[in-house]
Amino acid sequence: MKQFLPLAGLAVLLVCVQLLTQWTGTTYYLTQLTMSAYYSVVIIGLCLLMGYAGQISLGHAGFFAIGGYMSAMLTTRNLITFQDQDWMVLLDKIGFLAARQDLYGEAILSFQPWAAAIIAVGLAGVIAFIIGIPVLKLKGHYLAMATLGFGIIVFRVFLASEIFGEADGISEVPGFTLLPGVTVTGSFGARVSNYYIAWTLVVVAMVMLINLINSRVGRALRAIHGAEEAANATGIDTAGYKLKTFVLSAVMAAVAGVFLTHYNGGIGPSEAGVMKSVRYVALVAVGGMANIWGALSMGVILNFLSLRGFFGSYDDAVFGAILIVIMLFAPEGLLRLNLVAKFKKMFSGGSRK
Amino acid sequence: MTILEITGLNKSFGGLQAVQDVGFGVEEHRIKAVIGPNGAGKTTLFNLISGTLPLDSGSVVFRGEEIQGMEPYRIAGRGLARTYQNIKLFPGMTALENVMVGRHTRSRAGFVAGMLNLPGTRGEEKRIREKSLEFLELLEIGHLADIEAGSLAFGQQRAVEFARALAAEPAMLLLDEPAAGLNMNETAEVGRLISKIRDLGITVLLVEHDMSLVMDISDEIVVLSFGQKIAEDLPAAIQQNREVIRIYLGDENA
């Protein structure tokens, strides 16, 4: 239980921050804190994959985008002309469709956000599974390049598809009502509630990941990271564990993509861009690799600064620079070593070779 | 009863025939040793049995089932555990955690159970920890439980690796030079331990260069030279075998 004390601290901090912005009249900060929260869900999932299981992915923006774009497309695409078709009747029967009116009063029949989200996240999971089987046989640089290739493909597909809005992306994505009265939306009045929705998702994800890391599975992942051959000979299905971790982290990225897209009311191709994937990797690395709290705090702080425009036009350059620094001072750190342990070792006088 | 039966095993690396038509059986609850000069193919043989290396041809029957071509984790799951000539611990994990990984085949919690940490999962985790501590204590390194395995002394690392293999409660244990790098006292200790393991009902297949240890504890010995089996007999007979004396013992005493 003691591993959850920091989470209680986080919860208190979150409430304090919200109250502070209220008293100081700076609630506009909550918007970036909400967006940072969603990005950090991607980052902690990637932290499990990279820091614990030791497998890099330079394609996670792709999974985020699959979640976001699919949910956006399904909830905005007007299917009213198909409404008499058998499959539409069936979809309607199982509650997958929702009728509404757009800003100009035109009748829209599209997927209901819950249904869209389930399809979007499920699709991301299936794609991760299919991609993961061959790609996770690769190691180190080769795995990095293969996942990078995947990310580029996803980016180009969204950029080139009329159905995904090409360079403009998809806008006017409706809110996502999770429960009656709890809606993921960027509308002005919902700023505080959405801050709490986003952070509740982060806390739930953190609880599950911390549980997992401290479980038999987490131990197996660290064993794979440290000595894959010995892990396999000890009875661990190394390929299966790597694949499941890859799919789990992809699903987390897709969930974040769905939520952030409904919050922002849209999504554009930059979310699928390679620079986004690089950023996620840089944030996990700067957080200390096998350090989920490091990944969370770095993810929130640096994304918040980035979203506030703190890095100006050097935004992507900052994350590139972070990667260079890590490569220089902890080259293995990026792909497999635990940075924190490495630093500890450095400062303990190098008693080990 | 035969627990392990290998037949016509072949493995080559490029032009080098590292294991050539090797076959023998291992009786249950016995200690069998594989000896031979450096480069004879002993470690390669272990890697073929445990599935770490794919074999070129031949068959490996373990507990009545053909296991050649299976992934190592499946073979481990059928009750085969091993240690390595060059110790392979999980770095960055404590001695106890290393041994807890050894309990993998004896526990079940998967991703969902792990994420939700249900009472049943917590109970299993507690039993894994307790059992693993028992094995550390059996190896008399219980006091090192929370020390990072990589920072332990060499002999202690060997002990941790031993405990990790035992933690699986295997039917059979492959030990690749368990006494390498140990001093005389430690070697004698390892010898007693291996006998004790056999008495617990675990079959042991052992590669070892320390002849007095091998002669002391083995029930039977196989001799390999340049990838081929040149003798298989009781320790006393092996000591008298001219061929063996010439290529192996002779070399050492020369």
Ligand SMILES: Nc1ncnc2c1ncn2[C@@H]1O[C@H](COP(=O)(O)OP(=O)(O)OP(=O)(O)O)[C@@H](O)[C@H]1O
């Ligand atoms: N992965 C490999 N690739 C190429 N050659 C190998 C490989 N593994 C072993 N060999 C070669 O196969 C031969 C047998 O090696 P092996 O390690 O099995 O010998 P060994 O009997 O265990 O020797 P030692 O007593 O030194 O441990 C050696 O000539 C070795 O160089």
Ligand SMILES: [Mg+2]
């Ligand atoms: Mg060897």
